[in-house]
Each structure stands twice: as C-alpha cells, then as structure tokens.
Amino acid sequence: MTRRTPLFDLHQKLGARIVDFGGWDMPLQYGSQIAEHHAVRHVAGVFDVSHMCVVDLKGARVRAFLLGLLANDIGKLKAPGKALYGCMLNEGGGVIDDLIVYWLDESWFRAVVNAGTRDKDLAWMRQHAAQFGVEIVERTDLAMLAVQGPEARGKAASLLSPAGATDALALDAFFGREIDGWFVSRTGYTGEDGFEIMLPAAQAQRVWQALNSAGVVSCGLGARDTLRLEAGMSLYGSDMDESTHPFESGLAWTVALEPREREFIGRKALEAIRARGLQRKLVGLLLEGRGVLRSHQKVLVPEGGEGEITSGTFSPTLERSIALARVPAAAGSSVQVDIRGKLHDARIVRPPFVRHGKPLVS
C-alpha cells in the first residue's frame, strides 16, 4: 500500500503521471518534464514535497541533543529562523540521512528529513533523544510545497496578507519563519531562489491552485531531479548512503570538525578516515559527446582504477548529459564512461553545473 500526500487528488486532476517513489504515489510529470524544468529556471514552478518528513524536536536540552546528532555544527546558527544543512551519521561515519534543521527557539528545532528514510531516521532520533528528554513529534498535519524559480518568491508572496508578504520577501537565504499560519523558508533543491512552505494539509490544494493562477507551473519529481543535479546537489540513496561517508560524497563542507571539543556521532570514524587519506571522491562529469549518463555506469579513470556514476541525466539547460560520479581520489581532468558497452569521453568538472539560470560549465 503506497502512501499519498494531501495533494494526490489534485495531481490526478491535473493529469500527472503518478509513480511510486519510496513508497509514495507521487507526480513524475504533468506534461513535458523538460518544459517544467525550464519553467523553474526562467519563471516559477511548484513541487509537492509533502512526502518529506517534518519533525519537531522539543525540550530544554534540544540544542545539546543536536550538537551530538549532526556532523554539522548547530552552534553555527546565530539567529532564530536560521537553517542548517547537514548529515546524521552512524558510528562508522556512514550517512544515515541528510537533513535541514531550523532553529525556531531555544527549546524548539524543526528538522526535514527524506521520505524514504523517515522510519529509520525517527527511530535513530528517538534512540538518542531519550537521554536529553527531547520529544520527537512527526508533523503529519502539514503539507509542504516548494515554490522555486526567479519569480517564485514574488508570486508566492502574492498569496499572503500585505504584512505577511513584506515579511516573506524580507527573509534572507536559508532563513524561515511563521507567516500567516504557514512556515515559510527561503530554501530549496533546484539552484534557484524560492520558498519552501509548510502549511496545514487542508489548505494545500487551494494554495497549489492559487499558485497555478499566479503563473506558477506544476512540476513533478522528474524536473526536481534534473534541477537538483544541475545544481550539483546530492540525493540520498543515490549519491550517498550508510556505506559512504561525507568526505567521499561531496559533503565535506557539511562536516564541522571544529570546534574540536564538540563530540558528535561518527566523529571518531571521520577523523580516522581523514588521517588515513581519502580513497575516493565525488565529482561532476560532463559528457563530451552525445548520449546520456545514468547511475551505475562504470567510470574508467586513466590515473588508475574505476568509479561509478551515482546520478546521471540529460541537462535541459546545458543540452548535454551531466552526472555525479564516485571515482578514485587520484582522478584528474577526464575519464571514460561505459554507456551500454561503448566507452565515451567525459570531463571532470566542479559542481554546480547551473546556478540561478546560468550555465557554470561549458
């Protein structure tokens, strides 16, 4: 039995092609996936991300709990409303999940975790929360919409009260706050500006339709994947999982080994890994010729050894194929990829491939 979001009926009414995504019936696309992609790069699109799990973490010692739970340092948050992206690791340094955490007040943080990992994430959090007296509350009463694109903030703000719109448009990047009964944050997974909006499930369909009327295009998971890959953002389960650590997943920037006195789960393993030297790294690939890079294709490295593509697609913005690949650390500037039995040249580039509508590689 697959699960459905509060928007499922509307997706069907809008003609979406529905697919099973991590046990959820989700819209893959409404019409052309490429048209949806371009709508986000050039105007605005809306995604149903209600399958992601919103978790409130409450208690007097919630900060101490999160300092030990996350590989990124919650102490970096200097103002209420600020968000932090990071990984929850196991003792071996493997990635249990990547998540965003918002600091709402000193006894209330809010996390957003992936749909496919929600059960194990909640179990892991509860296991470690007990000793801090932290309460873990799943917010299944909320729907979540991602409104993304250069015109997304203005169009979404037009649905708010005048005072609410002013507050929403004043949000700095990676900040969120309560506005008109919604939680609005200036975050996303597309490489464009925009908001993610958590709101009561009963309002979700009405708000989606109001966004459509304001010129925001309905977008499915297909476009979400090409957008995030162009933006060089990792996808849990493809680019990293419990068998890989952040240093070989392009996520070293989310690991805070300073201050050295902060103990967190996985720290000892990461320090040992770093002391031994990294064996593998996650890189961006740009296919030189025609064809499409796909996950699990083999990557041959001239410096020696083999790697594997973790995520690959056709980039609608660049009109060529791009990928993320885990390769031996010695890999230099070019590789060959085995696509259906033939070797194709690809160049190693530093992600992101596209940011704010502009190609960053050529």
Added chain:
Amino acid sequence: MSQVPADLKYTKTHEWLRTLPDGTVEVGITDHAQHALGDLVFVEVPEAGRKLSAGDPFAVVESVKAASDVYSPLAGEVVIGNPALAAEPEAINSDAYGKGWLMRLRPAAGAPAPALLGAADYEKLIAEEGG
C-alpha cells in the same frame, strides 16, 4: 488517449509500420511508446545498408528517464535512418507517426510474414497495459 492511426500496422513492442508506394517500409515507435518514455533527448538511428533480422535492435531512443532499444519488426536492409532526429529528437514526442519515423527498410525477399497487429488489436493491447 494515445493516437493509433487506422492505416498502420503495429507490434507488441510498440513499433509502427507503414508500407510506402515503392515497397519499402517505414518504422517508428508509437504515440503510446513516446508518451511512456517522456521527453526524448537522444536518438541513434541505423546506417543505410545494415542487414537486419526480425527482432534485431536497430535504434536506441533515450529520454530524460531511460534508454530503450527499438526492434525491427521485419528482416531486411536499412534504406535510410531518419537523419533529422539527431538534431530534433523531440519530433518523436510531437509527431510519432510523421516526422518521428526512425528508419526505412527494404524487406528481405521470401522472408516469412511477421505477426503484426492491426490498429484495433493494438488499441486493445495498450488498453490492457493501462494506456
């Protein structure tokens, strides 16, 4: 609803065939197939002169989502692969039975007649597949 023109023949693997006045056969993928694949971004068509047996893969169509082989419904020799698809793979999405043709084939003399479907039977097939 997928389009299924009445004047064409079809295969169970979602190719269509059109017999041209000179006796050659034009082959493509159906509207149902292009819809299932999604936006096409790359198409590899066969070289002229290539000899095919019935059931041989002769083309690769790649969408944003996946790569798929296309199979020749007939034995014969490739007359031409559609040269326009290299620059315009989306023609298969917008015009599967027209500009989206993949190859023209000269059927081998004396080859056994393949099991092809008429439009009504093909419609029944895709209805059973939920399409």
